[in-house]
Amino acid sequence: MGTHVIKMPDIGEGIAQVELVEWFVKVGDVIGEDQVVADVMTDKATVEIPSPVAGTVVALGGTPGEVMAVGSELIRIEVEGTGNATDTPRADAAVSVAPAPLEATPPASPPAPAQPAAAAPAPARAAADATPAARQERIAEKPLASPAVRKRALEAGIELRYVHGSGPAGRILHEDLDGFLQRPATVAPGHAGPTPRTDSRQIPVIGLRRKIAERMQDAKRRVAHFSYVEEVDVTALEALRKHLNDTWGERRGKLTLLPLLVRALVVTLRDFPQINATYDDQAQVITQHGAVHVGIATQGDNGLMVPVLRHAEAGGLWDNAAEIARLAQAARQGKASRDMLSGSTITLTSLGALGGIASTPVINVPEVAIVGVNRMVQRPVVIDGQIVVRTLMNLSSSFDHRVVDGMDAARFIQAVRGLLEQPACLFVE
Numbered sequence: 001m002g003t004h005v006i007k008m009p010d011i012g013e014g015i016a017q018v019e020l021v022e023w024f025v026k027v028g029d030v031i032g033e034d035q036v037v038a039d040v041m042t043d044k045a046t047v048e049i050p051s052p053v054a055g056t057v058v059a060l061g062g063t064p065g066e067v068m069a070v071g072s073e074l075i076r077i078e079v080e081g082t083g084n085a086t087d088t089p090r091a092d093a094a095v096s097v098a099p100a101p102l103e104a105t106p107p108a109s110p111p112a113p114a115q116p117a118a119a120a121p122a123p124a125r126a127a128a129d130a131t132p133a134a135r136q137e138r139i140a141e142k143p144l145a146s147p148a149v150r151k152r153a154l155e156a157g158i159e160l161r162y163v164h165g166s167g168p169a170g171r172i173l174h175e176d177l178d179g180f181l182q183r184p185a186t187v188a189p190g191h192a193g194p195t196p197r198t199d200s201r202q203i204p205v206i207g208l209r210r211k212i213a214e215r216m217q218d219a220k221r222r223v224a225h226f227s228y229v230e231e232v233d234v235t236a237l238e239a240l241r242k243h244l245n246d247t248w249g250e251r252r253g254k255l256t257l258l259p260l261l262v263r264a265l266v267v268t269l270r271d272f273p274q275i276n277a278t279y280d281d282q283a284q285v286i287t288q289h290g291a292v293h294v295g296i297a298t299q300g301d302n303g304l305m306v307p308v309l310r311h312a313e314a315g316g317l318w319d320n321a322a323e324i325a326r327l328a329q330a331a332r333q334g335k336a337s338r339d340m341l342s343g344s345t346i347t348l349t350s351l352g353a354l355g356g357i358a359s360t361p362v363i364n365v366p367e368v369a370i371v372g373v374n375r376m377v378q379r380p381v382v383i384d385g386q387i388v389v390r391t392l393m394n395l396s397s398s399f400d401h402r403v404v405d406g407m408d409a410a411r412f413i414q415a416v417r418g419l420l421e422q423p424a425c426l427f428v429e
Helices: 093-094 123-127 132-140 147-156 173-183 209-220 235-252 258-268 315-330 407-420 423-427
Strands: 002-007 017-023 037-040 046-049 055-060 065-071 073-079 225-233 277-280 287-288 294-295 345-351 367-382 386-400
Touching: 017 209, 037 073, 037 209, 055 225, 093 132, 225 294, 225 407, 235 258, 235 315, 235 386, 235 407, 258 294, 258 315, 258 345, 258 367, 258 407, 258 423, 294 315, 367 407, 386 407
Parallel strands: 294 345, 345 367
Antiparallel strands: 002 073, 017 037, 017 065, 037 046, 055 073, 225 386, 277 287, 367 386
């Protein structure tokens, strides 16, 4: 038998270190060739690390959240044959990298004296409640109590689900009933509210959540944000969208609001090249882009990602709609590649029905503008002296004041507004 060492691979783009996000194996696991053993994260995307060999895991080279250098030892696998390792792992390293057990096993203790059962040691109760699944399981099952305790509780009119059990695994004891009965008289037995909660949970900020935090903090520290909010009457736009879906939806797919908003950005940016730009504040260089690569802010299970709709200026309405759907699905499933998540020149963000009245979106650096879409509502408005019901929506956008002047930002949003309120103009060349 030999040992095969997998080192942190060179992922390219000059990346010297990556963050270890998650292990999919543990020491002692038998794994197959090409089986994914870990996820690592660069500044742009999560990358799966497969094993090139089959064997048994003998040591892991890091813990989730640890930043590791390219070329450092990631995992050791015992394989048939000689393997590729020329040294043996240090004893302390093998111990330190073994994953911590999910639940701590309480230390053995001498038998208790013959007396009514006492409260379990704190470590035992902590172990029973160590994971959310364990707590949920306890909540869902019948309260633990002896027949005598149940009979006494029934006679006293006490619902055991409201009594905190201090015995092993949360078992309710006679002492717990005594304490419950001694509560203030204003709380009627059998009608008590939930018991106070003292639990807490610590969540390590690692992986995608760490990258999001770093990018947001970096953007707010480096960029001179200012926001501009404008109300838009989208009654005609919604009527057009519905008509297009009724006419072409079955053959070409249903349109959401996003491809129409992308079209409005593409047309407007022709006259505002300073908005479709990126700013390298280290080199003090502004780059105005001819191509419109629209970042579509997408909320996934693990956090916010911004896949990029490339060359939106060259795509048709349904082409862009299909690409937006494909990118959003990849982002939500955590399968977006580095190429999908880089190179945007302006970002569009929308929370849909949760969009609120207004927001102050954070610029996706090095871009200089982000356009935020708030929810649509129907409200009465006055048009030509008459009160009519219209569909309204706010655009909440942020700009980098180092690059974009306030007047230019206002004119840009007003131009977008004009196209959305007269949607036929979206398709006039």
